[in-house]
Amino acid sequence: MEYPTFLLLSLAVTLLLVRRTYSLTLPRPEAKRRSPSEPCSFAVFLGSGGHTSEALALVAALDFSRYYPRTYIISEGDSLSAQKARDLEASKSKIAEFPDVRTDAYRLLETTGDVSQASAAAQYTLLTIPRARRVHQSLLATPPAALYSLASCIYHVTILPLMRTGRSTPLAEVLLLNGPGTCLTLCMAAYINRFFGLPSPRLIYVESFARVQSLSLSGKLLRPLVDRFLVQWPELRKLCPQAEYRGWLV
């Protein structure tokens, strides 16, 4: 390749990258107006323990006939969060009257992990991703584990939706995050979609009810990245003026 052509090509690529990167820093356009009857797909990351309890308290409040299909993203091995998600769905669903049917249908969904199939059958699915860092894991082992976790998030957030439908639907139209660790890798995967102009979930972060005077580490990291950032204490709102405060949410 001749030198001027190469130079022009590199310049074009650089400009494109800069433009795309710059576009990431702009506020996202508002969501299109929806009619009240139009459904909206929804995903939530259940970060185990108190994170899961708070996330499910938020989800429990939602109108399930509007927000479906629902995807519960859990960390590998977090069977307690999986069970709590199933319990919530069962308590909100008529299927709870037929426990045997429910169990079989859900076992099928969980083994296939196919979101489209899940939405057709039960309107929710559990999605398992590897942990970014295991408890008691040595710090040296963290980078590979985090990369593996990120790869899995990218697979589910970026690649799978592309393969499934061409390029029309993201994993979900909105993704609720409330910490810890893995929710950052999910957020990064969503940003890869945005960088390439692919549909990306809108990102909503809700800081824990337990955080009164200081943001959690997840909160600090995700605050500049998410579309909505909510805190549950006015004290924290003062500290972090970009945050929204709507009273206690859980």
Place this chain on the structure above:
Amino acid sequence: MRVFVTVGSTQFDPLVAASISTPILHALRSRGYTNISVQCGNFKSVSDLVLPSGAETTNSVKDGVNVEAWRFKPTLQEEYELADLIISHAGSGTILDVLRMGKALIVVPNPTLLHNHQAELAEALAARGHLYASTIPDLPRVIESMDAGKLVPFPALDGSRFQAVLDEEMGYL
């Protein structure tokens, strides 16, 4: 009357040990409490009073109070319901569960936790009158002087707030 002490899934031996110490049992007795149930979780230190020789549950009478101690149960719901007063570590999940049941609550933040945001939560809720926050040395005094009737009822979960945020963000409003 019955008091329930819980440390959740944490290890908080000083609270467990204090809850069956004479000063606290005396304070409880003076307020009419005759039964204490202690969920000690990952309690480590060896004590003749609590969980002797590896037993999972123990019952005894000390300072005129029936003491029952055990480590874990699948759910604490029943214990919350039976209790007139709950003394707890400052975990946010426990706090929400207990306050939503309308029970009197004293929380004791674990002082050994680093970056103790639990203490901030306890103090913020105490300042609004929803619960009492105490340290371990202060516990007898707080028990003796507390007036559960003056606690401010904690509001029920208002799910419409988050639904409104989401509806707004997704173009429904």
